Amino acid sequence: MKVSASLLKTIMYSGTSIFLALSFMAFPKEAYEASINGLSMWWDVVFPSLLPFFIISEFLIRFGVVSFIGAFFEPVMRPLFRVPGAGGFVWAMxxxxxxxxxxxxxxxxRQEGKITAIEGERLVSFTNASNPLFIFGAIAVGFFHDAALGIVLATAHYGGNIIVGLAMRFYGDNSQNRNEEKSHFSLSYALKLMHEERLKDKRPFGKMMGDAVHSSIQTLLMIGGFIILFSVLHRILEVVHISSILSFGIFIILSFAQLPPELSTGLLSGLFEITLGSQMISNTNSALLLQQAVVVSFILAFNGFSVQAQVASIIAETDIRFKPFFLARCFHGFTASLLTFILFDFLYHEPAFSGDHLPVLSTTAGIERFFVLHYHWLLQWGSVITLTALALWCISFLYRLPAAKK
Known part of the structure; x- marks a missing residue:
């Protein structure tokens, strides 16, 4: 009997689902604890940090500001990355x-028709990045107790993204690009585009605002589900000792790269979830700080299967393919690691204090201090923001139900 590729996928998907279901029933305590950890991270950090940006971006798109920015950045984004100028807005946000x-x-x-599928595949490959608050606040200060390390990680991460974007400009066929807009910036032309874009949306402002909030929260609920799922999946793989088998393969790879094999467990965890992997790497005392930074840079750039699953779910609503994004993540991982290795001695300045109780705020200045303070503020008030936003969303949802039934 000849087995088709489609049938093999069906067997693989169903087998994986059955394995997970049986594992959850066999190890309910471990699954529950892992889900709580994932929920806590989403509740305290992810939701409150992403919600304002999602809502604001909806308004910027609907009011035509993205078209204005696109006309401004067209002479830069098109030659460098072969994407429309609106890609500059996506990159910044x-x-x-x-x-x-x-x-x-x-x-x-892509849904608005402002980019083609090929341009979308190029754009998503280098605009999906970690934010500075996470790099400086969670990783550099929270895990390594060293804000100076954030400069190295951020430079390697964002520099690697630029290199990925430049490399992805050679991806795809020129014939699949949309028609190029004006090659130079014209204020009158940009204002005209913005005005025309705003007029296309006939919804009242209140309706537009409500739709923006609903769309943003629905996306964040989906993101929270993926975070919890992969947190539980990683824990189950540890319990059934599959992680040990996978760690052995990574152990061999790290040995060839002349990195401490003790980092293999943290690297494997980071392939699933960035936060957990980075924390485990920071606790590996047998590795030098440079070696730890190289591995953490790879984890940040790879994004982890949890984030990649979120991206796959989001772009599934369009004709943008996931494979180019995944290959770009692998390339970004190796590029960021290499940049960390090259730039570490130039950018890293060892702090005057060391140890787990490093007074990071007193020895941190400038942009590092800004991100650290904001991250700590987010940890303190993030749960309040999440609870308030979800409560208002539920009230709004119940209010809209009668109108939807008419």
Whole structure:
């Protein structure tokens, strides 16, 4: 009997689902604890940090500001990355808010017809990045107690994204690009585009605002589900000792790269979930700080299967394919690691204090201090923001039900 590829996929998907279901029943305590950890991260950090950016981006698109920005950045984005000028808006918002905002906005531009599928595949490959708050606040300060390390990680991460974007410009056929807009910026032309875009949307402002909030929260609920799922999946793989088998393969790879094999467990965890993997790497005392930074840079750039699943779910609503994004993540991982290795001695300045109780705020200045303070503020008030937003969303949802039934 000849087995088709489609049948093999069916067997693989169903087998994986059965395995997970049986594992959840066999290890309910471990699954529950892992789900709580994933929920806590989403509740305290992810939701409150992404919600404002998602809502604002909806308004910027509907009011035509993205078209204005696109006309401004067209002479830059088109020659460098072979994407429309609106990609500059996606790049900036993705950097400021973190993943998967780049994928969310790229999908919106594709749905609006502002980019082609090929341009969307190029754009999503280098605009889905970690935000500075996470790099400086969670990883550099929270895990390594060293804000100076954030400069190295951020430079390698965003520099690697630029290199990926430049490499992806050679991806795809020129014939699949949309018609190029004006090659130079004209204020009158940009204002005209913005005005025409705003007039296309006939909805009242209140309706537009409500739709923006509903769309943003629905996306964030989906993101939370993926975070919890992959947190539980990673824990189950540890319990059934599959992680040990996978770690052995990574152990061999790290040995060839002349990196401490003790980092293999943290690297494997980071392939699933960035936060957990980075924390485990920071606790590996047998590795030098440079070696730890190289591996963490790879984890940040790879995004983890959890973020990649979120991106796959978001772009599935369009004709943008996931495979180019995945290959770009692998390339970004190796590029960011290499940049960390090259730039570490130039950018890293060892702090005057060391140890787990490093007074990071007193020894941190400038942009590092800004991101650290904001991250700590987010940890303190993030849960309140999430609870308030979800409560208002539920009230709004119940209010809209009678209107929807008419």
């Amino acid at each position: 993705g950097l400021a808010s973190g993943f998967p905002a780049g994928a969310k906005l790229t999908a919106r531009l």
